[in-house]
Amino acid sequence: MIRILYTSTKYEIGFMIFARRALQRRLRELRAKIGDSAVDGIVARLNLPGRDRVAAMWEVVVLHGLAECGNLVSEQPLPSGRRPDAWFDNGRLRFTADVTTASDEGLDKQNPYSKLSDLIERAKGKLGLPIGGVDVQVHSRTHESSRGKRTFLKLPPVGRLESFVQDNLMPRFREQLDAGEAVLRASIDDDQLGIEVAIDPSKSPYSSVGFTAYNLPTIKDRNPLYSALKEKAEQLHGADGITGVILGDGDCAALAEREASQHYVSADAIARELLRQYSSVNFVLLLTIREKRWHYFPPNDPRRRVHPILVCREGDPLRTELEAIFGAMLEQFPPPVMMPKNGSLRAREKGFDSGHHGAYQLEGCKIRMSSRELMEVLAGLRTLDDNGARNVEASRRLPSAPNPTKQAFLRKLLDGRLPVRISVDETGENDNDDWIEFEFGEADAAIAPFE
Known part of the structure; x- marks a missing residue:
């Protein structure tokens, strides 16, 4: 059983899996390597919210990494008319490869637990209840x-979820609310549906959902990872010489880190099945992200890295050379700032990701805050009292403590101190924000009593 705890006001840092600035530098450098036309196509996909953004992101880092390791041509036509992403030659080895991603989006649509939770949250707001406090438990069936x-x-189809919530759950909640019940409950369990819902306003703003894992692969050639590999293997038909598929993780459970089990097949086994069924493909390179948190108390940022899984046929002499090429390629990758799950969710959103919103440093005569947050405050999009929340309107409906940065500025003002120096601390390409530092002088007679 998987259980997810979340708050109704979400705050994320980062964009997709790699930082925007890191991707932009690589896009600029790729123009000199593969031409404006190929890069313009990738840029158009990166600027369009949706699943394909993650695929375009993986193409950027893979193509840039290969271009730094040898001669790279992108979209060179095959006799079939297909235009593979990469034709690579480093003088020792030459291959043609397509870059793709795998995600569980199709399975998620078949099992829309997240959509159900969102609809319940939205519907119960009409009952005058506070944000959050929802616990949803979803039963399962096995075929x-x-x-x-x-x-x-055991959920209704995604197209019927909204009517299910309105017609089956909300009448029960209204009846219990009118009866003065402190916790509202609804339970349905038959051959087709299995749902238990509890709404406890005292647990606001936190909500949770529990369900059985439905996306772990049990059949080698019937899962999202195999389907993505198969599509590219068929597109490479007719390519001369060595061919392969390079696949990046777009939130695919088959690529997630987990203990070996006889109940599920591994990503390695799935890739080997692809090579068994498609003799024209020589290798598969799977790219996912692993993270390790050194300790939880006090909390620290996890260390993330790109984790490669290279699959060749048993005893294939190509493996040594491919390992060297892909090892050098990975050295050109930027460090990941997100896991594939969160990166895939953020890729579907419009606008830009958050920066250092809500973060600050107070030290003596200095106040340090997010550059992007300051711009949004000056532009009238938020105030410091919003505490850096991404969803400003939702955050204003929740109780919050006084903002420390605002209090610090107020103290400086009441002391008659004005800024004597404002500086920008620029961060690197793997960060999404800079810092603005205000340095205050002694009391200024312009706004303070004479001494």
């Missing part, structure tokens, strides 16, 4: 065949 078994959540 078994001669090839294996698959798990499905």
